[in-house]
Structure formats: C-alpha cells, structure tokens
Amino acid sequence: MMVRRRRQAAAIARPAILVAASAALIACPGGRGGSTNAAPAPADSARAQPAPPAPSPAAARVRLPRIDVHTHVGPEPETLARLSALMDRWGIDGVVNLSGMYPGPPEHMLEMQLAAAGRTGHRMAVFANANFRSILSRNDYGRAMAADLAESRRLGAIGLKIPKGLGLGYPARGGKGLLAVDDKGLDPLFEKAGALGMPVAIHTGDPKAFWRPATPDNERWDELQAHPSWSFHGAVTRDGKPVPSWEELYDALERRVTRHPKTIFIAVHFGNAPEEPDRVARMLDRYPNFYIDTAARVPEIGRHAADKMRAFFTKYQDRILFGTDTGVGPTQDDMMYGSNGALPPTADDERLFFTATDRYFETLDRQFASPTPIQGRWKIDGIGLPESVLRKVYFDNAVRLLRWRPGTGTGAPAPL
Numbered sequence: 505m506m507v508r509r510r511r512q513a514a515a516i517a518r519p520a521i522l523v524a525a526s527a528a529l530i531a532c533p534g535g536r537g538g539s540t541n542a543a544p545a546p547a548d549s550a551r552a553q554p555a556p557p558a559p560s561p562a563a564a565r566v567r568l569p570r571i572d573v574h575t576h577v578g579p580e581p582e583t584l585a586r587l588s589a590l591m592d593r594w595g596i597d598g599v600v601n602l603s604g605m606y607p608g609p610p611e612h613m614l615e616m617q618l619a620a621a622g623r624t625g626h627r628m629a630v631f632a633n634a635n636f637r638s639i640l641s642r643n644d645y646g647r648a649m650a651a652d653l654a655e656s657r658r659l660g661a662i663g664l665k666i667p668k669g670l671g672l673g674y675p676a677r678g679g680k681g682l683l684a685v686d687d688k689g690l691d692p693l694f695e696k697a698g699a700l701g702m703p704v705a706i707h708t709g710d711p712k713a714f715w716r717p718a719t720p721d722n723e724r725w726d727e728l729q730a731h732p733s734w735s736f737h738g739a740v741t742r743d744g745k746p747v748p749s750w751e752e753l754y755d756a757l758e759r760r761v762t763r764h765p766k767t768i769f770i771a772v773h774f775g776n777a778p779e780e781p782d783r784v785a786r787m788l789d790r791y792p793n794f795y796i797d798t799a800a801r802v803p804e805i806g807r808h809a810a811d812k813m814r815a816f817f818t819k820y821q822d823r824i825l826f827g828t829d830t831g832v833g834p835t836q837d838d839m840m841y842g843s844n845g846a847l848p849p850t851a852d853d854e855r856l857f858f859t860a861t862d863r864y865f866e867t868l869d870r871q872f873a874s875p876t877p878i879q880g881r882w883k884i885d886g887i888g889l890p891e892s893v894l895r896k897v898y899f900d901n902a903v904r905l906l907r908w909r910p911g912t913g914t915g916a917p918a919p920l
Contacts, residue, residue, distance in 0.1 A: 568894055571598040571902040574799035574827030579620035582834035594858045598910030602665040604630040607655050618660045629908045631663040632656035636674045646689045650696035657700045662908050664697050666706040671753050680743050685756035698767030705770045709753040712779050726878045730846040761791050770795045778804035781816055788820050799827030800842045802864050803874035806884025814887040821893045825901050842876035
C-alpha cells in the first residue's frame with residue numbers, strides 16, 4: 505500500500521544515509537516533511553491533549569471552497585472511499601495527490617494513480633514524480649526524466665513533485681555523495697516542467713531542529729523520540745561525508761529557483777522555512793516564480809506573532825496555497841495527519857488536525873492546541889484572515905496556478 509510504504513520510507517538511515525531508489529521515497533514522510541499520526545503515548549507527551557474547545561463565533565462564516573494542494577493518496581478502492589468521506593466531512597472540494605509516481609513499465613504507477621483520480625469524480629488531480637533511478641543508469645539522467653515528465657503530462661499529470669530525497673538521500677552520479685538540489689544534470693527536468701506549464705512542488709530540507717542534538721532540550725524531542733532516524737545531527741553519507749546543513753540545502757534551493765525563472769516552484773511546508781517567515785518573504789519578494797504551501801506547518805507558523813503572520817498572508821495572498829499533508833490509506837491506521845508518531849492515528853487526531861487548522865486561518869482564538877502537537881508542545885494563535893484572502897489561499901490561487909478545478913477532469917485547463 506502506497507501510504508504504508510511512505511511510512512517505511514520516512515527514515516533516511518543514520519549515521520549512514522541509505523539511498524532509497526524505491527518508489528516510497530517519492531512521498532513526503534512524517535512530520536519531517538510530512539504526513540501524519542499523532543504524538544507518542546507517554547503521559548507527559550504532546551499526545552495527551554484534551555478535546556479542542558469549540559472555536560470562536562468568528563469561525564461561523566459561509567463555507568468557502570477549498571483545494572488541498574498537498575496530500576498523499578493510494579489508488580485502492582477502499583482508500584478512495586475513505587478520501588471521499590474525509591473531503592465531505594471537512595469541506596474540501598478538491599485535492600492534489602503528490603504521490604503520482606512516474607509512467608511506464610513495469611508497474612505503470614502513474615497510470616494507476618491517474619485512473620484512481622478519475623474514479624473520484626475528478627475531485628483529485630495528480631502530480632507526477634521523477635524516476636531518480638535514472639541517475640544510476642544514465643549519464644543523461646536529466647533528459648531521461650524530462651522525457652518521462654512530458655509523457656506524464658500527456659497522460660494527465662498537472663505538476664511535478666520533488667521530495668527531500670533530493671539533497672538528503674539520492675546518490676550523485678557514480679554513487680559518491682548526495683545528489684545536490686541544484687545539480688546541473690537535473691536542469692533539463694526543471695526546464696521541461698516550465699515549458700510544459702507544470703508547477704514544481706519541491707520539498708527541501710526538514711525542520712531546523714532535526715540538525716540539533718536529539719535531547720530533551722530539542723523542541724522536536726517528542727518527534728525525535730518516536731523517530732530517532734529523523735535526526736540529522738552528526739549524520740554522514742555512505743562515503744563518510746557530513747549531511748548538508750540546513751543552510752546549505754536552502755541556498756541550493758534558491759540557486760535552483762534562480763536558474764529556472766520560467767518554471768513555477770511551490771516550496772512546500774511554508775517555503776521550506778516556517779521557522780523564518782522573513783526568509784520566506786525575501787524569497788517571495790525576489791522571485792516571482794516562487795510560491796508556497798502551508799502543509800504540515802501550521803504548528804510552526806502558529807507560534808509566530810499573529811499580527812505578523814496576518815500581515816504576511818495579506819501581503820502575499822496571491823502566492824500562498826492551502827495544503828495539509830494528509831496521507832490517506834484504506835484503514836484508519838493508515839491515515840496520516842501532519843506528522844506521524846509512535847501510535848496509529850485516531851478519529852480524535854483527525855478532528856484536532858482539521859479543526860485546529862481551520863481555527864488558525866479563520867479565527868482570532870489564542871493559545872489553543874496545534875493541529876499536530878507532536879511537532880512541539882507550544883500553543884498557537886489564530887490569524888483570522890478576511891474572507892477575501894481566505895478565498896485566494898483556499899481555492900483561487902490553486903485554480904489559477906494549477907489550471908485545474910475540481911470536477912473538470914485531471915489535467916484539463918480550468919475555466920477562469
């Protein structure tokens with residue numbers, strides 16, 4: 505099952521980073537970038553949260569249409585039924601599955617995911633992934649990936665998802681060191697994405713705390729207890745070289761964005777730098793092809809001053825897309841909500857995840873539990889965005905950028 509494989513791929517082994525050529529690394533694992541359960545079980549852990557109090561009356565507004573641009577969904581019939589129920593339950597009109605994989609034999613994974621999207625009544629669109637195995641077998645791996653992307657677009661994929669394995673897991677040509685985020689051999693792939701009008705959702709790095717010692721003083725201690733392999737502190741590659749620092753990875757991301765001005769980049773997880781809204785603002789100011797999503801980072805951005813974040817969303821209201829990083833599988837145990845912990849997620853975890861997310865964007869509530877408490881034991885403050893801004897962040901920006909509207913068919917240009 506695709507989502508379960510994603511959970512297995514969450515750990516890039518330490519001290520020697522294991523390079524995953526498997527399909528699983530394509531998705532965004534765990535709270536490190538991704539998807540979901542709730543916090544670990546100890547009594548003093550973040551999981552021991554009371555049911556969220558009722559949101560303030562400010563949340564009682566007209567329901568706005570929403571597209572979740574950051575999900576990971578398997579193709580099984582049971583998974584699609586669970587997805588449909590979840591979307592109906594939480595008022596989500598459309599989702600983008602970032603785990604589309606790539607086309608062709610032997611498994612035809614992208615074709616399978618596109619067929620699954622069609623069975624949702626076209627409430628789901630699909631981003632393709634690159635086949636990073638090409639690096640091991642071809643000198644012109646970037647051109648091979650570009651050709652795959654063109655085929656992916658022909659089949660109906662509407663974008664390209666690049667996982668954090670680029671920079672943190674995939675081997676460089678020849679097997680020595682890691683393939684850099686700004687590796688020039690990949691230029692044909694990113695250029696082709698721009699030529700095809702396919703936005704690139706790119707995940708670079710992870711929470712800064714994962715580069716710090718995994719001790720009780722680490723603000724992500726709950727996550728790191730549940731998943732020790734998520735720590736990059738002191739980590740080395742197979743050939744004994746230190747893993748790139750957070751700053752080195754972000755600098756490489758900026759060089760990549762700079763190099764392809766005609767390609768749209770959606771830097772996931774709040775621009776891959778939710779700890780530093782000022783850095784994200786600088787990127788948005790400097791690069792008109794740079795966009796961000798909010799997936800799995802409401803806990804982080806929610807602890808910044810509410811006035812500052814409200815001003816950020818207002819200023820960049822045309823450049824931000826709503827996303828959650830929800831993983832959907834055939835059973836409740838396979839579900840993922842923002843960051844995964846030691847135990848399978850529950851219906852209560854789902855309720856907290858979606859209600860707290862809505863409260864953050866739609867109310868001025870103060871000091872309430874974050875959607876995924878395992879990401880930190882702090883409380884968050886709502887930013888109470890006006891309806892005009894919410895409409896853009898929730899729906900309009902995705903329709904414009906992806907050229908897709910739920911119900912119109914995967915890959916079909918959306919009427920504007």
